[in-house]
Amino acid sequence: MSSKPVATLYRMKTDTHVCPFGLKSRALLNRKGYDVEDHLLTSREETDAFKQAHDVKTTPQTFIDGKRIGGYDDLKAFVGQAAKDPDAKTYTPVIAIFASAALMALATSWAASGTLITVRALEWFIAISMCVLAIQKMRDLESFSNSFLGYDLLARKWVRYAYIYPFAELFAGVLMIAGALTLIAAPVALFIGVVGAVSVFRAVYIEKRDLKCACVGGNSNVPLGFVSLTENLMMIAMAIWMLAK
CATH class of the missing domain: 3.40.30.10 (Glutaredoxin)
Structure with a gap:
């Protein structure tokens, strides 16, 4: 018994x-x-x-x-397990995306050169991250645009930019993975990165607004701030590096 x-x-x-x-x-x-x-x-x-x-x-x-x-x-x-608060802020989606992108970049580097740690692996990490983040945005463009319009300076003046942004990010990321058409991909990444960084910095660090980040899609509970700023700074750095090469 x-x-x-x-x-x-x-x-x-x-x-x-x-x-x-x-x-x-x-x-x-x-x-x-x-x-x-x-x-x-x-x-x-x-x-x-x-x-x-x-x-x-x-x-x-x-x-x-x-x-x-x-x-x-x-x-x-x-049984003593805390219930999940659906409105609680979290960085889990971003951690999952960046960790997965890093593993994919290392795997690609190993497949291409037999070495894990290479300069190209870092380039692939940034480019793959851009692509995955763009996919998250494109899953629900309306939801993304609603959140994005809350803080992006260019989108507020030209609403269509909120719909163009994910495709521009994916376009630049794919070309950077291939290492092709740098003179097109790098300026696109540089432009959207600079506009995004300025918009986030103003909303969070100057205006002190408490907003949700549209970086992983409009329905996320990721807070606007360090993560979105990092996404934009990564694009800026990648664009400058690609042009310098």
């Missing part, structure tokens, strides 16, 4: 839908040492009947020692 505590979980699983929070609840309970009595709600009618019987609005629902704990967020709180 198992000495583990027992949790009863009711979660939705039909032919067309498997509730992800039900799977997360079951996995969390297993990690915390519970034996899980897993009850599947296999139709919309069965799910609606369960919710009506227990006077709840959502599933999954977890019960421990006959007491209803609640849904996935309630379960996390019950």
